[in-house]
Amino acid sequence: MSRQHDFDAFVVARTPALSRTAYLLTGDAHLAEDLVQTALFKAAKAWHRIEGDPEPYVRRILYTQNVSWWRQRRLQETSLGSYDGASPGVDADLRLSLEQALARLTTRQRTVLVLRYFEDLTEVQTGQALGIGSGTVKSICRQALARLRTLSPDLAELIGDAS
Amino acid sequence: MTLDRLREELARLGDTAPVAQVDHDTWQRAGRARRRDRLVVAGSVLAVALLAGALTWLPDRVDPPVADGAGGAVPDQVWAVPERLAERSEDDGSWVSDEVETDLAIGTGALAFEKDGLPVVVDADDGDYHLLELPGFFELQADSPSSSTGDDAPLSLSPDGRRLAYAWVRFETDSPQAAVASGVRVVELQTGTVREIPLPSNGGVAVGGFDWSPSGDWLAWVGDDVSGWTGESSGGTTPVAGLIGPVADTSQPLPVLPNNASVSYAPADDGTVAIVGDSRMLVVDGPSVERRVLHVGERFSVGATFVGGELYDVRTAGGTRGYSVHLDPTRERLDLPDQGMASQTVEPLGWIDDRHLVARVTEPSDEEGEVSASELAVIGVGDDPSYDVVGTIEADVPPISVATDLMSLEQPTVERPEPDWPWSSTRVALTIGLVLAAAMLAYATTTWWRRRAGGRRGTTGDAPGERRTSRSLLLVGGTVLGAAATVVWLLAVPGIAGDSASNDDSSAVLLTGVACIVGLGTIAMAVRRWRWLGAGLILGAVGAVVVLLMLLVTTVG
Numbered sequence: 094m095s096r097q098h099d100f101d102a103f104v105v106a107r108t109p110a111l112s113r114t115a116y117l118l119t120g121d122a123h124l125a126e127d128l129v130q131t132a133l134f135k136a137a138k139a140w141h142r143i144e145g146d147p148e149p150y151v152r153r154i155l156y157t158q159n160v161s162w163w164r165q166r167r168l169q170e171t172s173l174g175s176y177d178g179a180s181p182g183v184d185a186d187l188r189l190s191l192e193q194a195l196a197r198l199t200t201r202q203r204t205v206l207v208l209r210y211f212e213d214l215t216e217v218q219t220g221q222a223l224g225i226g227s228g229t230v231k232s233i234c235r236q237a238l239a240r241l242r243t244l245s246p247d248l249a250e251l252i253g254d255a256s
Numbered sequence: 257m258t259l260d261r262l263r264e265e266l267a268r269l270g271d272t273a274p275v276a277q278v279d280h281d282t283w284q285r286a287g288r289a290r291r292r293d294r295l296v297v298a299g300s301v302l303a304v305a306l307l308a309g310a311l312t313w314l315p316d317r318v319d320p321p322v323a324d325g326a327g328g329a330v331p332d333q334v335w336a337v338p339e340r341l342a343e344r345s346e347d348d349g350s351w352v353s354d355e356v357e358t359d360l361a362i363g364t365g366a367l368a369f370e371k372d373g374l375p376v377v378v379d380a381d382d383g384d385y386h387l388l389e390l391p392g393f394f395e396l397q398a399d400s401p402s403s404s405t406g407d408d409a410p411l412s413l414s415p416d417g418r419r420l421a422y423a424w425v426r427f428e429t430d431s432p433q434a435a436v437a438s439g440v441r442v443v444e445l446q447t448g449t450v451r452e453i454p455l456p457s458n459g460g461v462a463v464g465g466f467d468w469s470p471s472g473d474w475l476a477w478v479g480d481d482v483s484g485w486t487g488e489s490s491g492g493t494t495p496v497a498g499l500i501g502p503v504a505d506t507s508q509p510l511p512v513l514p515n516n517a518s519v520s521y522a523p524a525d526d527g528t529v530a531i532v533g534d535s536r537m538l539v540v541d542g543p544s545v546e547r548r549v550l551h552v553g554e555r556f557s558v559g560a561t562f563v564g565g566e567l568y569d570v571r572t573a574g575g576t577r578g579y580s581v582h583l584d585p586t587r588e589r590l591d592l593p594d595q596g597m598a599s600q601t602v603e604p605l606g607w608i609d610d611r612h613l614v615a616r617v618t619e620p621s622d623e624e625g626e627v628s629a630s631e632l633a634v635i636g637v638g639d640d641p642s643y644d645v646v647g648t649i650e651a652d653v654p655p656i657s658v659a660t661d662l663m664s665l666e667q668p669t670v671e672r673p674e675p676d677w678p679w680s681s682t683r684v685a686l687t688i689g690l691v692l693a694a695a696m697l698a699y700a701t702t703t704w705w706r707r708r709a710g711g712r713r714g715t716t717g718d719a720p721g722e723r724r725t726s727r728s729l730l731l732v733g734g735t736v737l738g739a740a741a742t743v744v745w746l747l748a749v750p751g752i753a754g755d756s757a758s759n760d761d762s763s764a765v766l767l768t769g770v771a772c773i774v775g776l777g778t779i780a781m782a783v784r785r786w787r788w789l790g791a792g793l794i795l796g797a798v799g800a801v802v803v804l805l806m807l808l809v810t811t812v813g
Contacts, residue, residue: 097283104282109275116273117266129276137286138293191265210259211266 100137103147108133111155117207118159120196131158152212153222156204160223163200194244202237209234296781303778303794310771328380328417330366330662332669334632336652338677341387342372355678356387360420361448368413368420369656377445380417380662383672391450392424394438394462409655410464414472415606417659418445421475423463424452427485436460436485440477440500440507453500453507459483461496466657467521470562473502474523476510497521499529499540510540520560522567530567530584532560537584552582559604570604570613581613581637593641602635606660608668611638614660616649627651632658634668644668674764686748690741697737701789705730727788734780734792735799738773742800745769773797 108129115125115132132154136147143150195203201223208219209230216234220227279285343352351374366380375388394410411422425438439455440463455461463479476499484491495514498507513519516533523529528541534556539546555571558579562568567584578596582589590611592602603616618630632647646668649656663669679687705726746766774797780790 100283104278108278112276113270113273115276117270122274125273126276130278130282133278134282134286134289137283138290140286192269207266210263211270213263 096140100140103151104133107148107151111151114152114207114212115155115159117195117211118155118200118204120192120203124162128155128159128162149222156208156222157224159204160200190245194241197244198237198240202233202240205230205233206237296787300778300782303774303781307771307775307778310767328364328366328659328662329667329670330380330632330647330658330660331378331383331672332632332647333672333674334367334369334378334647334649334653334656335385335675336650337371337374337376337385337387337675338680339372340680341677342374344373351387351389353387353678356389358389359448360388360390360443360445360450362386362388362445364417364662365413365420365445365659366417366662367656367658368411369654370409370411371654375411375420375422377413377420380659383670383675385675390420390422390424390441390443392426392441394423394425409657412466412468412657413659414468414475415470415659416472416661419443419468419472420445421466421468421477423477423479425460425462436482438462440466440475442475442500451503451505453505455479455496455498455507457481457496459491460485462493467523467561469523469525471525473525474527474529475500476521476523476529477507478512478519478521497531499523499527501527511538511545513538518556518558520557520569522560522562522569524562524565530560530562532557532567532569548584550582550584551587555580555582558602561604561607563607563610566610568607568610568613570602572602590637591641592635592637593643597635597643603655605656605658606663608634608660608663608665611640612636612665614658614663614668616656632669634663634665690744694741701733705785730786730788731792731795734777734789735796736792737789738777738793738796739800740796741773742770742797743804745773746800746804770797770801 111129111132112125115128116122119125119128132151135154135158136143136151139150140147195206198206204223205219208214208222209216214222216227216230220230223230341353341355344350345352356374362377362379364380365377365386366383368375368377370376373393375390375393377386377388378384379386390411411420413420420443422441422443423438424441425436427436436457436459437454438457438460440453442451442453443449444451455463459482461479461481462485463477465478467476468474476497478495478497480493481496482491482493495512497510497512499510500507510521510529511531513531513533513536518534520532521529522532528539531538531540532550535550535552537548537550539548552569552571553573555573558570558572560567560569566586569582569584570579571582572579576598578598579592579602580589580596581592592613597617599620601618601620603618605614605616607613613635615633615635616630617633617635619628621627629651630649630653631645632649634642634644634646636642636644646663746769774794777790777793777797780786780793783790
């Protein structure tokens with residue numbers, strides 16, 4: 094019972110933070126909700142095996158699950174279509190524009206950006222969380238920033254030339 | 257650092273995210289899923305263990321037992337050779353099957369027989385079936401001239417299994433005078449060398465049977481001197497017989513006993529030959545011939561041989577009046593158990609010692625004319641009669657000769673793996689077809705499932721109804737697939753493998769097929785996405801087997 098209590102407490106405390114990350118990772122409120130639910134379900138299944146702070150475990154599921162969903166989604170083009178459909182709008186608002194630009198990155202690029210600049214993880218920590226090398230993290234990050242710049246010149250001043 | 261602005265924007269964007277609703281029963285659902293996963297793992301382990309057990313249990317396929325005892329041993333099961341392996345090319349009469357060997361140095365033979373003209377020697381060391389291409393082998397066909405040699409065969413293995421004697425014939429078309437060259441060839445199975453003993457005759461000698469001395473040095477043969485023999489037709493025949501010495505390449509003629517119902521030749525290790533007829537016998541020692549009168553009543557010899565210097569003559573009164581063994585010169589009579597095996601046919605193959613006869617024993621064919629498999633038996637004769645079945649000889653196996661020196665009372669026979677005959681082309685084609693069909697079905701199902709899964713995730717709402725539908729669809733589909741595959745396998749394979757020698761063989765094949773389907777289902781069950789399909793496969797396969805068995809029982813009953 095105490096385990097269930099721990100789990101419930103964790104859910105109440107951390108769901109908002111997880112939701113924010115999930116939203117940034119997916120760019121879609123429904124997918125973000127699915128992602129959080131799935132990650133917490135998987136964490137509950139393995140709760141007895143988690144030692145110490147469960148948050149890194151849950152976050153790792155969040156990141157990797159998103160990538161694997163993206164792999165499964167490749168067969169259907171509806172989600173990409175919906176992003177494209179939204180883009181012709183006048184992007185006077187910088188926030189919208191960033192959101193759209195993020196949607197056009199690959200899932201890996203978006204995930205790395207979110208981990209590095211939203212979660213404020215180091216390159217090494219990002220690499221550990223995704224199971225890739227820190228060199229790979231660096232190069233994906235550089236590609237992602239370059240892509241953002243190309244996609245939306247307005248963002249250039251946001252990102253700057255440094256990378 | 258301008259990237260700080262990106263950080264801020266991301267944080268701002270993150271703050272607009274709605275907080276996800278987490279179901280209250282997440283913990284309970286996770287617990288159920290965990291238990292289910294454990295069950296699947298345990299089930300998979302169990303299924304794999306069962307499968308492994310079944311595979312081991314399948315007769316001798318997986319782990320062929322190794323015979324102990326140097327010099328080899330006689331197998332406890334003699335399998336028939338499928339007819340397709342004895343097929344010949346229509347152009348030049350050569351064997352069609354790749355299994356036929358030309359290298360005659362096979363070591364020691366345990367037993368030998370001839371299947372539709374194809375000589376078969378079973379290896380004493382590993383139980384392999386050697387299909388041999390013997391040069392000039394004379395195949396004793398139904399329309400060939402042959403003497404009334406009964407169950408004799410035109411090839412014979414010596415008691416120690418090291419030599420193989422066979423009849424050969426060569427039809428010369430260009431010389432009508434000496435049209436036919438014929439005789440006996442003796443193969444040393446250790447080296448593969450062939451000793452040729454031509455038999456001078458008028459038109460060619462069709463040798464129809466052999467008898468070895470106990471040591472395998474002397475060889476007596478019986479046959480027919482055929483006049484006007486061309487291979488297609490033949491004139492009259494005259495029975496002839498002869499004796500071949502240990503290293504001789506000539507044969508010395510032996511007398512024949514005309515007007516006898518049956519005649520047995522028994523060469524001894526010293527070169528004397530006992531020729532046993534119905535009521536008298538001749539003992540031939542070089543040029544001298546001694547005649548003896550037999551006091552055996554109305555009994556006919558079915559096989560005589562020397563055991564420890566004394567002649568052991570197995571005789572029968574015919575019909576159901578049983579067998580007995582008559583000794584010479586002591587005139588002792590030894591009885592066989594069970595009223596002399598009265599209801600069965602006993603073909604003597606050799607002696608293990610002076611009280612134990614090795615024989616092929618066959619039940620008379622039943623009312624429908626169905627010939628049952630024979631028993632390879634060690635029969636204790638005399639005061640302490642016994643009957644031990646030490647092996648099985650399939651019904652389709654023609655008369656065999658056995659290297660009885662390799663048998664002992666302690667270890668008469670050993671278990672050997674069933675020969676692994678190549679599949680018939682129809683069976684190969686059907687298997688490939690089935691596998692292709694299964695692969696295509698699997699591919700189609702995968703694609704369909706992915707589309708469904710993708711579509712489901714693409715929709716915004718939670719769709720438990722659809723999920724259940726796809727599960728039940730998978731389950732039903734798996735069941736249908738498993739049942740169909742099982743039924744097709746069980747019904748189609750025996751028809752195709754009908755010539756594959758034996759019931760045991762086909763039942764092993766059938767079991768393997770069903771085990772494969774169940775194994776596939778088990779593997780599928782271990783994968784989360786496919787577990788319903790896997791469950792369906794197993795359910796279908798087991799269900800089909802049960803239904804078929806019930807049908808079988810009802811029909812038989």
